[in-house]
Amino acid sequence: MTTYYRPLVQNGARRPDGAVSLAGQALWFTHAERLSRSECSSIVAAQDMPDDIRESLSHPRAPIAGLDMNRVQIMGILNATPDSFSDGGMHNSVQSACHAAEQMVAQDATILDIGGESTRPGAAFVPEDEEIARTEPLIQAIREQTQALISIDTRKASVAKAAWRAGAGLINDVSGFTFDPDLAPFCAQVGAPVCVMHMQGDPATMQDEPRYDDVLLDVYDFLDQQVQNLEVLGLRRDHIIVDPGIGFGKTEAHNLTLLRNLSLFHGLGCPILLGVSRKGFIGQIGKETRKDARAPGSIAVGLAGLAQGVQILRVHDVAETAQALRLWAAVR
Known part of the structure; x- marks a missing residue:
């Protein structure tokens, strides 16, 4: 037992x-x-x-890609997609995406998470060559203008390889390294820091009546097993971030259970990333249908996560989050 x-x-x-x-x-x-x-x-x-x-x-926790895990890090979301649930279509050109990246870094984002495939509920699969075409030139351009850590949000090895060559320094896999069997060995080969997220099902179907025996312990066991699998391949535990995957194959009740008990995941010995920004349950509980008006709810949940020791917040609203963090830290 x-x-x-x-x-x-x-x-x-x-x-x-x-x-x-x-x-x-x-x-x-x-x-x-x-x-x-x-x-x-x-x-x-x-x-x-x-x-x-x-x-x-x-x-x-040891530093990840040079970032101190004993202080809060802000990961800014930058999707080069036409259909992401909140910012789809906003950064389709390299110029607009670079401008957004520059703004986020100026607003205190220390990580930029670049995605070329939407993982919103119901999203369709994007072919690898198309995902690379969306992300590789963007990463190259951003790398030339900032030293911030660039994360590639992908579940495909070919996309990660192209992003790594272009200057990415972190591989963020929403499938928790279950989608592409070649991705984890590549990360181990090049020594890439990684983020392992839990997702039940895939984006197209994950919100179709998700079920768990015990959502808290089931998610913990999944992350524990995946971290061990990565260690077997040669990745060091102090290069691994874990993410319970709020909103990925989870009901509102599942999300709230995980959020109330986030401190459990420190038992994995890895930094914890929390991504709740603008998600559906925030709109439902906060009574806000407009996705881009959910910063207050997103920040409230993020601060609750920080009170349980979360080290990284993945957010759309960088400036607002950074302001809240400064006040939160000063009061505490």
């Missing part, structure tokens, strides 16, 4: 005896919720947890 530990995260300069730092951050915990698939949950003291679990939860 697998036992899981979700740290009950707290914040404050004054810590009680026995407090344990969370992933090397200013956050800490003295207790955790012990979970399993066969028993009721219970609360245990941090000092009573297994040593290896406590170490996974507490040790500082």
Whole structure:
């Protein structure tokens, strides 16, 4: 029987005896919720947890592609697609995309996530050559104007290879390295940092009645197994980011369960990326039908994630998010 530990995260300069730092951050915990698939949950003291679990939860995360994982990083979304759910068609030319990238970096984005295939619910498959044509020249142009980390949002090895040659420094696979068997070996070969996301099904069908035995533990187990698989291939765990995949094959209830329990994923020993920007459940709960008017809801959920130790926020609204982070940090 697998036992899981979700740290009950707290914040404050004054810590009680026995407090344990969370992933090397200013956050800490003295207790955790012990979970399993066969028993009721219970609360245990941090000092009573297994040593290896406590170490996974507490040790500082190494830098990823030179970025400090002990401070919050903003990943700006830049889709070179005609049909992405929020910004489709906005950056179809290299000139407009480069201008958007320049703005995001000036607004404090430290990562630019470039995508050439929409992964919104119901999205159709994009052929590899078309995805490369959308992303490779854009990455080349952006690389010439900024030193920000460029991430390629793709599930295809050929696209990742072209992006890597063009100057990308992070491979972000929404399929969690389950779609293309050649992608993970390529990342291991070149030593590329990666982000492993959970998605049930594929974009075309993922929102067709998604079901789980236990969404929190099922997503954790998937990410745990994929991280181990990548390690077997030769990727170092400190080069791996994990993403629970909010909105990818999940109902509103599934999303909220994951968001309430994000601190569990620190047990994987990897930085956590949270991507909630402008998503459907934010519109539903926040009562906002306009996708580009969901910054307040997106920021609220993002800050809730940061309170649980999330290291990277993937967002459309960079300036607004950065402003909120500065105030959030000052108050805390």
